[in-house]
Amino acid sequence: MKLFSLDLPIFMPDATLGTVRAVSTDQLKNTNTKMVVVNTYHLYLTLGIENLTKLGGIKKLMNWDGYILSDSGGFQVYSLIHKKSNLGKITQYVVYFKSPVNGSKTLLTPEISIDMQYAIDSDIFIALDDCRYSGVSRRDAETSVNYTIDWARRARDHFDKKNTRPNNKKIFAVIQGGSFKDLRERCARELIEMDFDGYCFGGWPVDDKGILVEDILKLVADLMPVHKPRYAMGVGKPEDIEKCVQLGYNMFDCVIPTRNARHGILYSSNGIVRIKHTKYKLDTNPIDSNCGCETCRNYTRAYVHHLLKNNEILGKTLATIHNLYYYQDLLKKNVKI
RNA sequence: GCAGGGAUGCCAGAGUGGUCAAAUGGUCUGGACUGUAAAUCCAGCGCCGCAAGGCUACACAGGUUCAAAUCCUGUUCCCUGCA
Numbered sequence: 001m002k003l004f005s006l007d008l009p010i011f012m013p014d015a016t017l018g019t020v021r022a023v024s025t026d027q028l029k030n031t032n033t034k035m036v037v038v039n040t041y042h043l044y045l046t047l048g049i050e051n052l053t054k055l056g057g058i059k060k061l062m063n064w065d066g067y068i069l070s071d072s073g074g075f076q077v078y079s080l081i082h083k084k085s086n087l088g089k090i091t092q093y094v095v096y097f098k099s100p101v102n103g104s105k106t107l108l109t110p111e112i113s114i115d116m117q118y119a120i121d122s123d124i125f126i127a128l129d130d131c132r133y134s135g136v137s138r139r140d141a142e143t144s145v146n147y148t149i150d151w152a153r154r155a156r157d158h159f160d161k162k163n164t165r166p167n168n169k170k171i172f173a174v175i176q177g178g179s180f181k182d183l184r185e186r187c188a189r190e191l192i193e194m195d196f197d198g199y200c201f202g203g204w205p206v207d208d209k210g211i212l213v214e215d216i217l218k219l220v221a222d223l224m225p226v227h228k229p230r231y232a233m234g235v236g237k238p239e240d241i242e243k244c245v246q247l248g249y250n251m252f253d254c255v256i257p258t259r260n261a262r263h264g265i266l267y268s269s270n271g272i273v274r275i276k277h278t279k280y281k282l283d284t285n286p287i288d289s290n291c292g293c294e295t296c297r298n299y300t301r302a303y304v305h306h307l308l309k310n311n312e313i314l315g316k317t318l319a320t321i322h323n324l325y326y327y328q329d330l331l332k333k334n335v336k337i
Numbered sequence: 338g339c340a341g342g343g344a345u346g347c348c349a350g351a352g353u354g355g356u357c358a359a360a361u362g363g364u365c366u367g368g369a370c371u372g373u374a375a376a377u378c379c380a381g382c383g384c385c386g387c388a389a390g391g392c393u394a395c396a397c398a399g400g401u402u403c404a405a406a407u408c409c410u411g412u413u414c415c416c417u418g419c420a
Contacts, residue, residue: 016373037372075372131372206371233372240371255373262376316376
């Protein structure tokens with residue numbers, strides 16, 4: 001399947017604030033990355049609609065000639081409010097985020113989220129959703145589904161109102177419902193009626209032990225239209241992505257390759273390399289001898305070990321370049337014809 | 338040489354009569370991280386023990402005291418002024 005001119009499946013690194021941490025746009029390009037995920041909520045808070053519009057959008061700001069997908073802020077509804085509480089409040093009409101610094105309020109609605117995504121000038125929009133933990137109770141999952149459907153309709157309407165074709169923008173919706181089959185079915189059915197350009201698996205993709213919730217992922221994948229992109233949000237570890245490709249998903253994003261790189265966990269064809277371990281201090285091999293990334297072509301494990309042990313910025317950069325290249329390679333191997 | 342100040346774990350550095358195996362950082366060793374509040378977080382780090390627990394420290398030598406890392410005396414070393 002293709003999306004724009006891209007082969008699916010695709011992995012999109014997270015560039016929350018308009019940067020994949022530790023790498024420049026050129027370096028990012030050289031990892032074979034074609035699309036990145038930016039975050040509506042974080043950009044709304046930091047740059048805002050007006051400023052970002054003046055600056056001409058995030059692509060221009062980043063000097064990025066690839067594609068941009070903007071997450072709606074729905075994950076922050078989960079990570080900042082449901083998970084930590086006290087950082088905001090959710091109602092059917094609006095979501096309030098409370099700043100932990102000075103207590104000031106930020107208001108987010110499905111409409112504001114869309115306006116912001118236009119300011120970002122992204123290629124793929126996401127309708128605001130009420131994201132929950134994978135083990136969410138039935139009662140909460142029901143609320144989440146109700147809000148998500150309602151917000152998706154409002155997002156869709158607002159998106160259409162502003163979308164003067166032919167600008168080739170797409171909008172995806174997120175299927176919530178926790179582990180409850182009927183709720184997932186209802187959510188999927190109603191969202192499909194609204195005719196979005198793609199559908200996303202919503203919620204936390206792993207259980208409290210970190211194990212991929214395969215049964216729920218399968219259930220939801222089977223509810224999605226076959227001819228449209230299927231995006232498993234927040235997935236995941238290399239093996240989790242491969243499992244999800246088998247289930248039918250073809251779009252992925254996750255902080256794991258980038259965050260783990262910064263923390264010294266590197267992926268290789270021979271398994272995980274914890275580069276900060278002392279055994280790599282004098283190791284003059286590349287991180288992965290089968291890898292063609294800038295890091296592996298030019299530097300040794302000993303060097304990356306040394307840099308990361310001493311908290312040098314370049315260590316994070318080289319590690320990130322490697323992990324992203326590894327992920328893009330992995331997805332290439334999983335392209336289905 | 339004179340006058341002050343100081344010596345506590347690998348480093349930095351609290352504690353100034355009992356509640357002190359030794360705060361807290363850092364280093365070090367593990368681990369976690371899944372639509373990024375994350376260059377973050379958690380655990381361990383004198384010795385023995387899986388653990389409960391036990392044992393040993395606060396430059397060195399004496400002393401005072403029921404009790405000293407903490408008070409006194411001397412020694413060694415370091416720092417800061419003045420010569």
